[in-house]
Amino acid sequence: MPGNKEQGFSAPRGMRDFYPEDMALRNRLFDTWRQAAENFGFKPYDACVVESLELLKRKSGEEIVDQIYHFKDKSNRDLALRPEMTPTLARMVSARQGTLSLPLKWHTIAQCFRYERTTRGRKREHYQWNLDILGEPSVAAEAEILATAVSALEKLGITGTMLRIHFNSRALLSDLLKTVDISEAKHPAIFLALDKRGKIPDEAISELMHKAGLNDDETAKAWRMLDMHTLDDVRQTVPDSPALAQLDEFIRVCASYGFADRLMFDMSVIRGLAYYTGIVFEAFDIKREFRAVFGGGRYDNLLTEIGGQPLSGVGLGFGDVVIAEIINAYLPNDGESRPECDTAIGYMEESQRSAAILLAQKLRSEGDSVDMALAPEKPKKFFTRTGRGSYQKAVYLGPDDIERGSARIKDLASRTETEITLS
RNA sequence: GCGAGUGUAGCUCAGUUGGUUAGAGCACCAGAUUGUGGUUCUGGAAGUCGCGGGUUCGAGUCCCGUCAUUCGCCCCA
Numbered sequence: 335m336p337g338n339k340e341q342g343f344s345a346p347r348g349m350r351d352f353y354p355e356d357m358a359l360r361n362r363l364f365d366t367w368r369q370a371a372e373n374f375g376f377k378p379y380d381a382c383v384v385e386s387l388e389l390l391k392r393k394s395g396e397e398i399v400d401q402i403y404h405f406k407d408k409s410n411r412d413l414a415l416r417p418e419m420t421p422t423l424a425r426m427v428s429a430r431q432g433t434l435s436l437p438l439k440w441h442t443i444a445q446c447f448r449y450e451r452t453t454r455g456r457k458r459e460h461y462q463w464n465l466d467i468l469g470e471p472s473v474a475a476e477a478e479i480l481a482t483a484v485s486a487l488e489k490l491g492i493t494g495t496m497l498r499i500h501f502n503s504r505a506l507l508s509d510l511l512k513t514v515d516i517s518e519a520k521h522p523a524i525f526l527a528l529d530k531r532g533k534i535p536d537e538a539i540s541e542l543m544h545k546a547g548l549n550d551d552e553t554a555k556a557w558r559m560l561d562m563h564t565l566d567d568v569r570q571t572v573p574d575s576p577a578l579a580q581l582d583e584f585i586r587v588c589a590s591y592g593f594a595d596r597l598m599f600d601m602s603v604i605r606g607l608a609y610y611t612g613i614v615f616e617a618f619d620i621k622r623e624f625r626a627v628f629g630g631g632r633y634d635n636l637l638t639e640i641g642g643q644p645l646s647g648v649g650l651g652f653g654d655v656v657i658a659e660i661i662n663a664y665l666p667n668d669g670e671s672r673p674e675c676d677t678a679i680g681y682m683e684e685s686q687r688s689a690a691i692l693l694a695q696k697l698r699s700e701g702d703s704v705d706m707a708l709a710p711e712k713p714k715k716f717f718t719r720t721g722r723g724s725y726q727k728a729v730y731l732g733p734d735d736i737e738r739g740s741a742r743i744k745d746l747a748s749r750t751e752t753e754i755t756l757s
Numbered sequence: 758g759c760g761a762g763u764g765u766a767g768c769u770c771a772g773u774u775g776g777u778u779a780g781a782g783c784a785c786c787a788g789a790u791u792g793u794g795g796u797u798c799u800g801g802a803a804g805u806c807g808c809g810g811g812u813u814c815g816a817g818u819c820c821c822g823u824c825a826u827u828c829g830c831c832c833c834a
Contacts, residue, residue: 344826419834606834721793730793742793
């Protein structure tokens with residue numbers, strides 16, 4: 335939309351304005367996230383939006399710097415708008431590592447920024463719900479985090495027939511690569527190369543693996559790994575893999591929570607971020623029409639990179655942009671407006687204003703939300719304005735009502751009126 | 758960073774090979790109905806055609822630039 339016509343101002347590229355009508359969905363989403371997190375015992379935390387560039391570099395690598403909004407402050411410090419919450423979490427936990435009791439479960443809704451071309455489902459700014467469990471090595475952590483996210487999805491009306499959680503395990507991929515004698519040092523490069531499958535040509539992926547030090551034979555073996563589509567295929571190759579046993583246990587725990595039917599093993603889920611080491615997951619809509627709704631996995635070395643003690647954790651990031659698209663596509667009637675305010679009060683003349691204020695204050699003290707007119711209105715205008723769905727009830731005061739000491743409160747949906755006393 | 762499309766009233770959009778004063782529907786405001794709203798009728802207001810430059814006797818229309826936006830690619834939350 336064009337912005338201010340005289341000066342041509344609009345929100346900068348990729349940044350969003352939230353008008354009151356936009357806040358309805360956003361607040362519902364945020365409330366749902368917070369309720370689910372509290373329901374599962376996650377503690378809220380928050381942090382500054384500006385981070386030191388060095389912290390982000392150390393975690394994400396030099397090459398990511400041109401995708402970050404960064405700048406120098408007046409003392410020449412290199413700072414950045416956070417592109418994700420995990421480095422900040424690592425910094426905060428590391429600072430109190432000696433005193434925090436583990437495992438810890440924290441959550442936050444963080445606005446994150448990223449400087450890149452905008453496209454469907456991707457802005458330069460978004461809100462991301464972050465769930466993290468630190469200090470629990472068992473798959474109970476993965477299952478608990480996913481159960482929390484699934485709970486939020488259910489509250490939003492997104493059922494198992496609309497969305498599936500695709501999962502894989504980097505540890506399992508490592509076990510598979512070991513069986514074909516590819517050294518462990520080369521695994522991370524292979525993961526990052528294979529993660530690009532479907533995004534860049536296969537030849538380019540093979541080229542990436544060659545650059546990572548794999549010969550033709552090893553590259554072919556890495557490719558063959560992806561031909562396995564089911565856990566049974568994998569089981570035949572590495573029947574004794576500890577990572578496979580973990581996945582079996584993971585599925586069992588998820589079944590106890592009751593959402594195992596939403597899970598789907600998927601060798602192509604690898605995740606682009608370098609720090610994942612174990613189970614990884616991404617949630618997609620059934621039609622695969624949209625980008626991932628949420629994603630995450632287990633990381634083991636997050637704190638050691640910034641000087642802390644080793645601590646295993648599981649994290650999940652759930653953005654506000656894609657889920658809004660999914661809700662609009664799968665639940666099209668969800669956006670219908672509903673009353674935002676209990677009662678509207680209007681009056682005919684200035685001389686009824688004080689009575690209107692008294693009534694408004696009385697109803698407010700009883701807990702109703704009340705929108706009282708700030709100026710006199712003709713009755714037709716008042717009822718036209720208030721009858722558009724924003725209010726449940728309306729009271730209109732005129733001279734006769736003040737004389738009688740009572741007024742009629744109207745239920746706007748049923749158009750029925752009941753008497754209330756003015757006192 | 759690369760490629761393509763779009764930009765006309767609050768919204769959705771018409772607008773002929775360049776031709777006088779730029780239109781429609783919905784929404785809005787007023788009246789019919791001077792104390793009661795979702796349907797009806799009548800009337801009204803509202804646009805520097807994203808912005809800037811160029812070509813032309815003349816530009817919403819053609820050209821260049823710029824900003825915003827959408828969709829791909831790179832990349833990834």
